[in-house]
Amino acid sequence: MTAAIASTRLIRFRRGVTLPILLLIAWEVSSRIGLADPRFLPSLEDVAITAKRELVDHDLIGELAFSLMRNIAGFLIGCVAGVAFASLLALSRTADVLITPTFNGLKQISLLAWIPLISVWFGFGEQAKIAFVALAAFIPIVLNTYEGMRNAPADLVEVGRALRFNARQRILRIFLPAAMPSIATGVHLGLIYSWLATVGAEYFLSVGPGIGGLVIAGRERFDMALVMVGVLILGLVGFLFNRFAYALESYLLRWRPQQE
Amino acid sequence: MSNSDHLRIREVTREFNVNGEKLTALDSVSLNIAEGEFVTIVGASGCGKSTLLRLAAGLDTAHAGRIAHDGNLVTGPSLDRGMVFQEPRLFPWLTVERNVALGLENSGLAKREKKRLVEEHLELVGLSGFAKAYPHQLSGGMAQRAGIARGLVNRPNVLFLDEPFGALDAITKTRMQDELQEIWARERITMVLVTHDVEEAVYLGDRVVIMSPRPGRIRDIVPVNLRRPRERISAGLAKIRTRVLESLNSIDSRPTATDERPVKDESGRRAAPLRPAVVLAN
DSSP: OHHHHHHHHHHHHHHHHHHHHHHHHHHHHHHHTTSSOTTTSOOHHHHHHHHHHHHHTSOHHHHHHHHHHHHHHHHHHHHHHHHHHHHHHHHOHHHHHHHHHHHHHHTTSOGGGHHHHHHHHHOSSHHHHHHHHHHHHHHHHHHHHHHHHHTSOHHHHHHHHHTTOOHHHIIIIIIHHHHHHHHHHHHHHHHHHHHHHHHHHHHHSOOOSSHHHHHHHHHHTTOHHHHHHHHHHHHHHHHHHHHHHHHHHHHHTTTSOOOO | OOGGGSEEEEEEEEEEEETTEEEEEEEEEEEEEOTTOEEEEEEOTTSSHHHHHHHHHTSOOOOEEEEEETTEEOOSOOTTEEEEOSSOOOOTTSOHHHHHHGGGTTSOOOHHHHHHHHHHHHHHTTOGGGTTOOGGGSOHHHHHHHHHHHHHTTOOSEEEEESTTTTSOHHHHHHHHHHHHHHHHHHOOEEEEEESOHHHHHHHOSEEEEEETTTTEEEEEEEOOOOSSOOTTOHHHHHHHHHHHHHHHHHHTSOOTTTTOOOBOTTSSBOOOOOHHHHHHO
16 A cells, blocks of 8 residues: 555656656756857856855855745744734624725735835845845745635534634634635745745845845846856745645645545 | 423524525414423424424524523523434544544533533443444444443433434334433433434323424324323323324315415525524525
8 A cells, every 4th residue: 555655656746756857957068069058058067166166165055045034934824824824804793894995906906016015114135135035935835815704604603603713713623724725825835925025125125145035146147057056946946835835735725525 | 380381482483594585484383382291292393393392402593582491592502402413423533432522522521520411321321342443333323322422421401302312213213212212201300302203203202292393383283191101002102193184184175375385596496494503504
């Protein structure tokens, strides 16, 4: 049984990595046979050498740590604020009537359009970057949490009434868990958006340590290998976040029947 | 206060507003229930039997008339009044034991005491082996048993059951009726069970309350003076069942002026059934 699951996993993994490996081969071949200008598309080898140089001689890990710190700080703020704000909208009729239409209007504004405002309010430093990342996570989390809470089964709300639940019990025992599948979707999206926003903040706000800064530095020096290193790291971290989000989701939703 | 004053329903009327039309779900219903009694309420759908149960449980309070439990006016749900719904209504994110423990959430008991009571009631309904299972892993009958355990665990004074076995297959249903009867005999909790199954009403009840629809009224109350445990196929039971059926059938053969007027909305479709939950949602 376990062996069968392990072998299906292995097969799925092999299928999943086929395309990336083919792309890498195509990349390497095209740069080797001179199909692509190495100034625009450096060879894999160049990228590997640059990666090693950045890792050993410069502080690549430190840069990554800076980006991750920013990302996690912003994500957590956006997450907590998002769930709290959405709970308020979903559970208070007054708040819903007063605030939800405005929120629905504001969410249409492109995230990038907030950057000038944020930089005026928070300056160009760390605070502004974290605020931007938090905003990126906040919006999908609010939307999904709100949706999930509004759809909490009326049957179970009535059970709570029959059992004399107070407001705290209603939220903790009924509304939050009922919304959990939606919240997980929101958190998942928030995690991806906030990572995109982390890089965006590093591009558009002041240049500082971070992977985004690394990519910009590569562009300015016309060091495409460095740009590639940055891009690959961004992709890899995004991929790992995605996997982490899936794992978290299946843990939080373990009470649901298994789906194929 | 005499024993029959345990639950007093006096001249209770409940009206719903369905698409602008006033609908009388209950019309001046009065009923006294004694402590420890098992009363079953039977009637066709739309006779207001579930509405009556919800009013008595305090889940619905928009009625005229008085409902008193142990001398206190019912103005909302109370932990002294347990409720078992037609669907198990378990919280899918909690294990069976934690679902049952919800019934003790506001009991103010110590943690150890709660744990003991939950274990005891899981055993009572035969779910000890499934304490850690999630609701989706249970069969319909098992889930309903967990719902009954949740209703009982707080030792309510009265347990209201709203067609609790309506969704079960015949074999499971019979077994659950026997189990419920055993629990009732052992715990001496007053039980009020709503059903559309005459056999079930007669088999379980000390008295069978027969209701007629539109407007919902009590038409007849048939005592079942048979010794327990009862035989399902005894002649005495059959006689009473026939009487209840005759009473129900005579309702159908004698339509009242308001009877054949189905509730329709503008599009001509039949409006939502008169489930209070649906009506309140509008």
